[in-house]
Amino acid sequence: MSTLKVGTIQDHANSTTAMTIDSSGRVSRPVLPAWRLMLNANQSMTSNSAIVNFVASGTATEGCFIQGGCTVSSGVVTVPVDGVYQVNASVRYQNVGGIYVELFMRINASAHRGYHLEGDPYDTYHSISSSHTFKLEANDTIDILANAVSDTDWLVNANRLSAFSGFMVG
Numbered sequence: 001m002s003t004l005k006v007g008t009i010q011d012h013a014n015s016t017t018a019m020t021i022d023s024s025g026r027v028s029r030p031v032l033p034a035w036r037l038m039l040n041a042n043q044s045m046t047s048n049s050a051i052v053n054f055v056a057s058g059t060a061t062e063g064c065f066i067q068g069g070c071t072v073s074s075g076v077v078t079v080p081v082d083g084v085y086q087v088n089a090s091v092r093y094q095n096v097g098g099i100y101v102e103l104f105m106r107i108n109a110s111a112h113r114g115y116h117l118e119g120d121p122y123d124t125y126h127s128i129s130s131s132h133t134f135k136l137e138a139n140d141t142i143d144i145l146a147n148a149v150s151d152t153d154w155l156v157n158a159n160r161l162s163a164f165s166g167f168m169v170g
Contacts, residue, residue: 007020007021007022008020008021016031017031018030030067031067031068032067032068032167033068033070033079033080033081033083033085033168034065034068034165034166035056035065035066035067035077035165035167036063036064036065036066036164036165037054037055037064037066037075037077037164037165038054038064038160038163038164039053039055039156039162040055042094042156042159043155043158044154045146045148045152045154045155046152046153047152048147048148048149048150048152049146049147049148050146051075051076051106051143051144051145052075052089052091052145052146052156052162053075054072054075054144054162054163054164055072056072062160068080069081075143075164076143077142077164078139078140078141079136079138079139079140079168081138082136082137082138083168083170084133084136084169084170085136085166085167085169086131086132086133087105087114087132087133087134087166088129088131088163088164088166089130089144089163089165090128090129090161090162090163091127091128091129091146091156091162092125092126092156092159092162093125093126093148093155093156093157094124094126094155094156095153095154095155096126096151096154097150097151097153097154098149098150098154099119099149099150100117100118100119101117101118101149102115102116102128102145102146102147102148102149103116103145103146103147104144104147105130105142105144106142106143106144107134107136107140108141109141109143114130114132116128116130125157133169142166144164
């Protein structure tokens with residue numbers, strides 16, 4: 001039996017730190033693909049559904065980040081590598097007068113990957129939270145589509161109440 005004592009593992013091509021192990025045995029992976037996004041302002045909706053335009057910067061930066069090669073554009077996150085990802089979303093619907101509200105987690109614009117439905121959203125505020133695990137490939141995209149059936153004048157509330165996060169599990 002032999003023991004390998006390593007504190008840091010780096011990429012062989014450009015010496016980027018890929019993993020560190022501290023003296024207590026805790027492992028840190030600073031390039032782990034991950035994100036936490038929020039809205040800069042309420043997003044007004046003028047149709048039944050739209051992609052929620054989550055961002056990693058601006059006025060809603062409390063705890064927001066994007067790392068490990070992930071990118072975001074107009075609320076659409078692109079993952080850099082193949083793997084299993086845990087994805088989470090919370091959307092606060094406001095002033096919905098429709099029949100029901102839906103939250104879709106879309107992979108490559110396919111609406112039926114992660115889905116949550118809430119009926120009777122006649123209160124001023126209505127929230128949906130959803131979490132799913134997906135097997136994704138490099139350059140797959142994921143976004144959150146919010147839908148209010150039979151309503152074209154509503155909004156997604158920003159005020160730290162709507163968020164979109166995910167990370168590579170392995």
